[in-house]
Amino acid sequence: MTNKVVIANFKMNKTIRDTKEYIAELIPLITTSKVVVGICPPFTAIKSAEHKLKATNILLGAQNMHVEDKGAYTGEVSGEMIKEAGASFVILGHSERRSIYKENNILINKKIKKALKLGIKIVLCVGESLAERGQDKTEEVLNVQLSEGLKDVYANEMGNIIIAYEPVWSIGTGKVPTNEQIAQAMQNIKDTIKKLYNAQIANSTIVLYGGSVNENNSKDIASIKGVSGALVGGASLDAKKFAKIISNFS
Numbered sequence: 001m002t003n004k005v006v007i008a009n010f011k012m013n014k015t016i017r018d019t020k021e022y023i024a025e026l027i028p029l030i031t032t033s034k035v036v037v038g039i040c041p042p043f044t045a046i047k048s049a050e051h052k053l054k055a056t057n058i059l060l061g062a063q064n065m066h067v068e069d070k071g072a073y074t075g076e077v078s079g080e081m082i083k084e085a086g087a088s089f090v091i092l093g094h095s096e097r098r099s100i101y102k103e104n105n106i107l108i109n110k111k112i113k114k115a116l117k118l119g120i121k122i123v124l125c126v127g128e129s130l131a132e133r134g135q136d137k138t139e140e141v142l143n144v145q146l147s148e149g150l151k152d153v154y155a156n157e158m159g160n161i162i163i164a165y166e167p168v169w170s171i172g173t174g175k176v177p178t179n180e181q182i183a184q185a186m187q188n189i190k191d192t193i194k195k196l197y198n199a200q201i202a203n204s205t206i207v208l209y210g211g212s213v214n215e216n217n218s219k220d221i222a223s224i225k226g227v228s229g230a231l232v233g234g235a236s237l238d239a240k241k242f243a244k245i246i247s248n249f250s
């Protein structure tokens with residue numbers, strides 16, 4: 001894929017009504033076909049979003065899924081449920097899932113394999129904490145998260161997985177790594193995938209950047225070597241700002 005990919009992660013924001021209004025505002029603001037656009041509303045708004053997006057090229061995703069198909073897991077949502085609601089992809093391993101809900105690489109790996117089995121594409125998030133960055137452990141952290149997260153994932157399945165590099169210390173803080181730091185992380189990710197699979201898969205794997213991406217810095221981020229797009233949090237909640245980010249990646 002030569003096109004860039006830009007995905008909105010609403011997190012725990014926007015009701016069904018909010019999401020419908022947002023989509024109605026966003027659609028006419030997208031003026032390029034050079035960017036693949038995705039949005040991830042809360043679970044409650046996925047079905048409504050599907051109806052609003054039917055006549056568009058905007059992809060619909062979910063922010064998480066449970067590893068089991070069904071069972072006594074109060075408050076959880078399965079992969080089959082998000083797929084039936086209309087989601088074609090899912091974000092897994094987001095730093096907030098790792099830090100707040102203590103999800104580890106083993107669980108994330110199980111979710112990845114379940115999603116692949118169900119035919120759901122994946123955005124796998126990886127990234128280091130501020131302490132790990134300070135200890136010069138970024139490369140090590142990325143290597144472990146990818147190696148364990150992609151364990152037993154076959155080479156022919158990698159086309160269904162996008163990697164999102166999200167330095168934990170940058171998410172929601174307004175702090176963005178230097179261009180050199182982002183480029184180095186992108187290279188670390190590609191090198192690890194090359195070791196796990198081969199050069200062809202490493203070269204073809206889409207790697208996004210996420211972490212305080214906004215309408216002002218996205219053009220600069222888009223120019224960094226190895227960056228194939230963005231996973232956008234807070235700035236994606238405003239349709240005009242998100243549209244500007246999409247334009248900057250075109």
